Amino acid sequence: MWPSDDFSSDHLCHPDVWELLPWYVNATLEGPELERVAARVSSCPSCQAELGRCRELAAAIRAQPEPAWAASPERLLRAHAQIHAAEGASRWRSLLGEISRWFGLTPPRIRWALAVETALVVLLVVAVTWQAMTPSRSLYRTLSSETPGSSAQAGDLRVVFSANMTEQELRELLMRVDAHIVDGPSPMGVYTLRLTSATSAEDRTPIALETLRMSPHVALAERVGAAAVPSSSR
């Protein structure tokens, strides 16, 4: 059918026609090229033979079966899903690209200032977020909470006296519980009392607290660091 020896030798007589034969076969040649090939094929036996081989090749290729395929709803769904995923990714890329492009257009000095500002804003956001997400005693303080910078120690007592208490009544109460004021009043009117260390302060603390809470001149009495219990709840 297709003598390979002839292929190299025969085409040399009309190479310009031979190279166009496949497109003469598929009917896409036009104008002068079509006329030239048609004329040569009608007069040259060698070109006619090659044209026949080209036609056989074309027919054989077209006769090749291929697997069945249809644009099913599942395939369309898959195509839409791929588009959706790609668009999501490209929105981020385009936003970053836009920021980067805009950043590149600014003068270097402003660029650095913006970079530092951005870093500070990011740090601030991180710090605020961290604080908001971390339970912190500094955000909610009771009267008995330790005050930063105060001289209070563990075992000390926080006390709020009533406004009508006289200085003498205060002195008598302090002597009764064997304590002295080490800090206060705070802006909220809280005093810090410390039991006299001559005796075991730790052992006497519950009694002193009880004595203070029983006094009509004490609005609140708590250990430092303990949750506040208003004197009314006694």
Added chain:
Amino acid sequence: MESEPDDRELIHRVAAKDRQAFETLYHRYGRRIFGYLWRQLRRREVAEEVLDDVMLVVWQSAGRFKEGSRLSTWLFGIAHKKALHAFRRLARSSPEDTRALEESPEPAAADDPIQGVERRELREALGRALEGLSPEQRTVVELTFYEHRSYQEIAEITGARVNTVKTRMFHARRRLAPLLGRLHG
């Protein structure tokens, strides 16, 4: 009843992100592009995967379609690039796999058993012969004889010069000649 949009209107609507138009385009060209990809790659799942990639590019780049071009030429151009890329990726990942290609599905049985055997032999010989071509040569042969494309269109699809297209076809024919000749010898 609303008539089907022509290719130009269709691609403009796709460029405007009209999903209905995209589906129409998929229905209109999906089968042909899949066939082209399958003949290039000879693997159904790979051809389907590449078809999805082609359609994604169509969706994203429809606005870049040049007026005056044929939509099918533009689509085949995208498919050609994606197929070449897939072919090279396959060749890199497992070189022997590019030779162990899927068999062509069996065509409808011929009435004459002898004719049926000859046809099968011809098909198998041709399949082997086509596999022996470079991807670029195979592309030119397929686009010419299967898709009936002019050499100018093939140049546009493949991004090659017209003379390069003719040269590839010439070498492909020379390589196919002895194989087909042996079948009938």
